[in-house]
Amino acid sequence: DVKVTQSSRYLVKRTGEKVFLECVQDMDHENMFWYRQDPGLGLRLIYFSYDVKMKEKGDIPEGYSVSREKKERFSLILESASTNQTSMYLCASSATDQPQHFGDGTRLSIL
Amino acid sequence: SQQGEEDPQALSIQEGENATMNCSYKTSINNLQWYRQNSGRGLVHLILIRSNEREKHSGRLRVTLDTSKKSSSLLITASRAADTASYFCATDLTGANSKLTFGKGITLSVRP
Numbered sequence A: 001d002v003k004v005t006q007s008s009r010y011l012v013k014r015t016g017e018k019v020f021l022e023c024v025q026d027m028d029h030e031n032m033f034w035y036r037q038d039p040g041l042g043l044r045l046i047y048f049s050y051d052v053k054m055k056e057k058g059d060i061p062e063g064y065s066v067s068r069e070k071k072e073r074f075s076l077i078l079e080s081a082s083t084n085q086t087s088m089y090l091c092a093s094s095a096t097d098q099p100q101h102f103g104d105g106t107r108l109s110i111l
Numbered sequence B: 001s002q003q004g005e006e007d008p009q010a011l012s013i014q015e016g017e018n019a020t021m022n023c024s025y026k027t028s029i030n031n032l033q034w035y036r037q038n039s040g041r042g043l044v045h046l047i048l049i050r051s052n053e054r055e056k057h058s059g060r061l062r063v064t065l066d067t068s069k070k071s072s073s074l075l076i077t078a079s080r081a082a083d084t085a086s087y088f089c090a091t092d093l094t095g096a097n098s099k100l101t102f103g104k105g106i107t108l109s110v111r112p
Helices: none
Strands: A004-006 A010-013 A019-025 A031-038 A042-049 A064-070 A073-078 A087-094 A106-110 B004-007 B010-014 B019-025 B031-037 B043-050 B055-058 B061-066 B071-076 B085-092 B100-102 B106-111
Touching: A004 A087, A010 A019, A019 A031, A019 A087, A019 A106, A031 A064, A031 A073, A042 A064, A042 A073, A042 B100, A073 A087, B004 B085, B010 B019, B019 B031, B019 B085, B019 B106, B031 B061, B031 B071, B043 B055, B043 B061, B043 B071, B071 B085
Parallel strands: A010 A106, B010 B106
Antiparallel strands: A004 A019, A019 A073, A031 A042, A031 A087, A064 A073, A087 A106, B004 B019, B019 B071, B031 B043, B031 B085, B055 B061, B061 B071, B085 B100, B085 B106
């Protein structure tokens, strides 16, 4: 079975901090994705990557950056955390033209 | 704007009944997928139907796709309390890198 592991289930940070969310997949998938999920808004794509060192903006990239130095790892970075970035963050991976596999999510609170 | 929109937003049924959920989308697609999310967890893929397919089955799940109406339905037969979850449809426009656009989801409650 594909395993997508997110480094933390719950995280509390302060406004202005630089926050790193890590995601690792074990199936050699080319594609990796970061979403945020908010009540009433569904899942919104922040960034995705289709190869090492490649990244593309999703629908809501503002305030975020990503890093993919190795194929199995995709990091989401909040450059200067703000309270409106409090959310559930979901990482996913997939092979091309195949379903996405999700991690269990990180519930991030910015105080 | 959302590519995929589910209907209804919430559904409550008795155990043993069938649950039907609908999804409409706006532009041509490569495939459409349904996912399930239990409370506080990540999404789990249920079924993928390609644009040249009309119906697909997986266990108690049946998915249909009508590309002329740009709509899909997910039918769960003989529902169980354990089917209580949120269900999302997602569209893949190109298949090139599996990028999906998700709807806002349907909350299904199955009463024991």
